[in-house]
Amino acid sequence: MRSSLRSLLGSHRGGSDRPLLSALRGSLLVAVTALGLGLTTAAACDSKGLGQETCSPGDTKDVDCNTCICEGGFFSCTQDSCYEPCGDKSCGDSCTQCDPSDPDCVETQVLKLCDPKGSCVAEVPDLCVDDYNPCEGSLCGASCTVCDPQDPDCVEDAVVKACDPYGACVPDTADLCDGGEYIPCEGKSCGDSCTICAPGDEECTEDAVVKACNLDGVCIADFEGICADTFDPCENMECGDICIPCKPGEGCENDPVVYSCTPEGLCELYDPDICIAEYDPCGDKSCGDACTICDPEDLECSEDDVIKACNTGGVCVADTGDLCL
Secondary structure: OHHHHHHHHOOOOOHHHHHHHHHHHHHHHHHHHHOOOOOOOHHHHHHHOOOOOEOOOOOEEEEOOEEEEEEOOEEEEOOOOOOOOOOOOOOOOEOOOOOOOOOOOOOOOOOEEEOOOOOEEEOOOOOOOOOOOOOOOOOOOOEEOOOOOOOOOOOOOOOOEEEOOOOOEEEOOOOOOOOOOOOOOOOOOOOOEOOOOOOOOOOOOOOOOOEEEOOOOOEEEOOOOOOOOOOOOOOOOOOOOEEOOOOOOOOHHHOOOOEEEOOOOOEEEOOOOOOOOOOOOOOOOOOOOEEOOOOOOOOOOOOOOOOEEEOOOOOEEEOOOOOOO
């Protein structure tokens, strides 16, 4: 019936038949309503997103699966229930764009799921993962918003909010953080012993590692020199020794990458040849001493027949007999 209605309403668009057409459409509207097709007045169009949109007699439009006809300057719409792929489903549930009861709709082979906004979309990894944490990395009392600043569809209310001692974004109060958050090194100096668990917290289990406050006021595993102004990972080590590029307790000791000390005493990525001294033809020789450009241990280097000697600058050059005069 709806397709027949659209066909009738879509004919005879121009010319002198327009007054007749308007009257005909008005009669059709009354007739269709009488037949029980569910056309409603303009007031009911709010549910179709039309509000009080004005129109001209004879105008029609489709809203979702419903047809709207202009009557009395406003749209009147059918009130059919439209198919919503994710209407009664949760994020991550499978869905189809086509109404299962619609034999004329052809569904693609792409697997689809309901997203957090209730739309039926192609499946992607972490579709329902909510990465936004209003208080992640923030201290108690820091201002926060429940809405992700990157989410244009989220509307934040006017309540001023702050992070509470447990990391939740709640309405701000003057005593929100009083006696709440436990800070292991609060009021302590570098080197003072500390614990990760708050004293009296029966739900927290402290490990057996002895801890102390470092220069940054963080409670970490205690080590000799924890309060030194500088940290030298290769101190008292030789070239080639394995080293850790950060202070103990700062996390990089668990880094699977291996580091070693260089000849300059730096802790850098491990190189098995880092401590092999570069061949210097005149490194330990005096002016006039015989020398070779090729390292005697380098079997792949071919020395020419020129007799060479070290000059006054410590360079191996062709011997002229007067290099050192």
